[in-house]
Amino acid sequence: MIELLKTFMNGLFQPSIALTLTIVAVAAMYRYRRIVTQNKLVASLVVASPVLFFAISAFDENFWIQFKRPDNIPIAGMMFLVVFFTWFALKLAVDNDDRIREGRPPKEAEPEEEEKVFVWPDLVYSELLCLLLVSILLVVWSILIPAPLEEPANPQLTPNPSKAPWYFLGLQEILVYFDPWLAGVVIPTFIIIGLMAIPYLDTNPKGNGYYTFEERKSEVFLFQFGFLVLWVFLVFEGTFLRGPNWNFYGPYEYWDAHKLVPLTNVQLSEFIWARWLGIGLPSFWLVREFFGIVLMLGYFVALPVWLASSFLRKYFEQMGMFRYVIFSHLLLWMILIPIKMYLRWTVNLKYFVAIPEFLFNI
Amino acid sequence: MAEAEAQKATATATAHGGTNRRDFLASFPFVTTAWVAFTGALTGVGAASLRFLYPNVLYEPPQQFKVGLPTDFQIGEVSTGFKDRFGVWVVRNEEGFYALITVCTHLGCTPNWLATENKFKCPCHGSGFYTSGINFEGPAPRPLERAAITLADDGQISVDKSQKYLFEKGGWDDPNSFLPFSA
Numbered sequence: 185m186i187e188l189l190k191t192f193m194n195g196l197f198q199p200s201i202a203l204t205l206t207i208v209a210v211a212a213m214y215r216y217r218r219i220v221t222q223n224k225l226v227a228s229l230v231v232a233s234p235v236l237f238f239a240i241s242a243f244d245e246n247f248w249i250q251f252k253r254p255d256n257i258p259i260a261g262m263m264f265l266v267v268f269f270t271w272f273a274l275k276l277a278v279d280n281d282d283r284i285r286e287g288r289p290p291k292e293a294e295p296e297e298e299e300k301v302f303v304w305p306d307l308v309y310s311e312l313l314c315l316l317l318v319s320i321l322l323v324v325w326s327i328l329i330p331a332p333l334e335e336p337a338n339p340q341l342t343p344n345p346s347k348a349p350w351y352f353l354g355l356q357e358i359l360v361y362f363d364p365w366l367a368g369v370v371i372p373t374f375i376i377i378g379l380m381a382i383p384y385l386d387t388n389p390k391g392n393g394y395y396t397f398e399e400r401k402s403e404v405f406l407f408q409f410g411f412l413v414l415w416v417f418l419v420f421e422g423t424f425l426r427g428p429n430w431n432f433y434g435p436y437e438y439w440d441a442h443k444l445v446p447l448t449n450v451q452l453s454e455f456i457w458a459r460w461l462g463i464g465l466p467s468f469w470l471v472r473e474f475f476g477i478v479l480m481l482g483y484f485v486a487l488p489v490w491l492a493s494s495f496l497r498k499y500f501e502q503m504g505m506f507r508y509v510i511f512s513h514l515l516l517w518m519i520l521i522p523i524k525m526y527l528r529w530t531v532n533l534k535y536f537v538a539i540p541e542f543l544f545n546i
Numbered sequence: 547m548a549e550a551e552a553q554k555a556t557a558t559a560t561a562h563g564g565t566n567r568r569d570f571l572a573s574f575p576f577v578t579t580a581w582v583a584f585t586g587a588l589t590g591v592g593a594a595s596l597r598f599l600y601p602n603v604l605y606e607p608p609q610q611f612k613v614g615l616p617t618d619f620q621i622g623e624v625s626t627g628f629k630d631r632f633g634v635w636v637v638r639n640e641e642g643f644y645a646l647i648t649v650c651t652h653l654g655c656t657p658n659w660l661a662t663e664n665k666f667k668c669p670c671h672g673s674g675f676y677t678s679g680i681n682f683e684g685p686a687p688r689p690l691e692r693a694a695i696t697l698a699d700d701g702q703i704s705v706d707k708s709q710k711y712l713f714e715k716g717g718w719d720d721p722n723s724f725l726p727f728s729a
């Protein structure tokens with residue numbers, strides 16, 4: 185019975201299913217936000233879900249091996265914090281949305297909330313308290329669970345699996361699916377630029393200084409998609425699901441370094457020329473990659489144009505040409521990441537366009 | 547006239563708590579010294595930092611080395627013994643020998659030879675390479691590189707890592723990238 189359940193859970197944590205479930209869970213949380221924040225039972229279940237997951241899973245010895253690593257304990261803690269604060273912000277937002285619908289100002293604008301406090305002593309006092317508590321926590325933590333040290337570095341010996349620091353695990357995961365210059369340089373740059381561009385792209389003043397969801401639904405969801413799905417989930421995945429040889433392992437699966445996973449990559453050109461047309465790869469790269477190039481041009485050039493007159497019309501009209509181009513491209517890059525991941529997991533697609541002659545791969 | 551004006555200006559400047567020209571000029575040597583010292587210090591720090599980029603002692607495994615007699619290798623064998631010392635795998639196939647450099651073509655980790663699965667597998671992002679060095683799984687964009695391999699005068703196989711042969715550049719057709727077995 186238990187074994188069956190574990191096998192089932194391992195199946196759920198297969199990357200394609202787990203990513204889908206995460207997206208569905210985030211969407212459902214916003215869709216059913218009233219139940220999630222106001223029904224006591226549902227709310228406690230949501231907030232407690234990471235604790236329940238880790239506490240129950242810890243009884244499994246394979247999970248325990250990974251969980252108890254000094255590197256991984258904070259990740260478990262982080263999962264709880266992320267879920268709790270996402271839920272908490274949603275609760276405040278739902279409360280405010282109700283008030284706004286009734287014609288009242290958001291809670292943050294109430295006179296008693298506007299009351300100001302002094303830096304000294306109020307702020308400094310609580311800061312000092314936090315400083316003390318956090319220092320104590322860190323000291324105790326570092327005594328009880330010493331930070332792991334590995335053997336001296338050896339260029340000929342890469343630890344297996346070799347993991348980036350936890351906050352880079354999302355990027356390390358992206359590196360699996362994209363060419364190094366894309367995943368290591370272009371995409372991180374876009375993430376940073378994109379985050380900095382938010383205030384210039386999203387000039388909707390609603391929600392300034394108070395929590396709300398209804399007044400900026402797509403914006404909140406878009407951000408949370410990038411943060412919860414493409415960052416936090418990938419950190420979790422990199423920590424608990426990636427094992428030796430960078431293979432996927434279920435949470436209750438033993439990390440067998442000899443696990444055999446057939447992963448032979450196929451390029452889009454091979455799919456089209458060899459499998460569907462059955463004529464083999466043309467030797468000239470431009471002909472060979474023709475379909476991939478058309479596909480990418482369609483995705484990055486034609487799609488934004490079409491979106492501007494359909495789904496993103498509102499944004500196109502608000503933003504104007506220049507800002508819309510930036511916005512739509514950041515958006516398309518963000519969405520390309522899960523698309524590529526799904527394609528790799530399901531059909532082993534390596535690159536849409538692969539021109540090793542010029543070291544150009546997408 | 548001009549003097550009176552200057553005096554007036556000085557008076558105003560002093561009244562406003564500013565520095566007049568004479569005071570400024572009087573302090574000139576100090577300012578100059580300060581700037582020169584500052585620039586000097588900055589240059590020194592910059593030079594020291596640059597110097598720091600170059601190691602005092604550099605341990606580099608030899609680029610050219612001998613790996614043994616051709617008869618020491620068994621057909622189909624991937625010799626992992628030279629990985630630590632020299633950073634190559636010597637592979638013996640039906641026809642002869644080639645030396646693969648143990649650097650993943652993705653981001654430079656060191657892959658492992660998995661004998662049971664018959665492949666090189668990188669622990670960083672999961673790139674996999676066939677015994678030939680061809681990449682077939684994971685993100686590595688190109689095959690492993692081969693090193694020059696020749697027969698030395700004493701009959702031993704000699705590998706030269708300073709000469710690399712890249713598959714995608716057609717390098718594997720080069721006679722130096724492969725050593726045919728001749729008993």
Ligand code: FES
Pocket residue numbers: 650651652653654655668669670671672673684685686
């Ligand atoms: S460095 Fe080998 S797979 Fe990335």
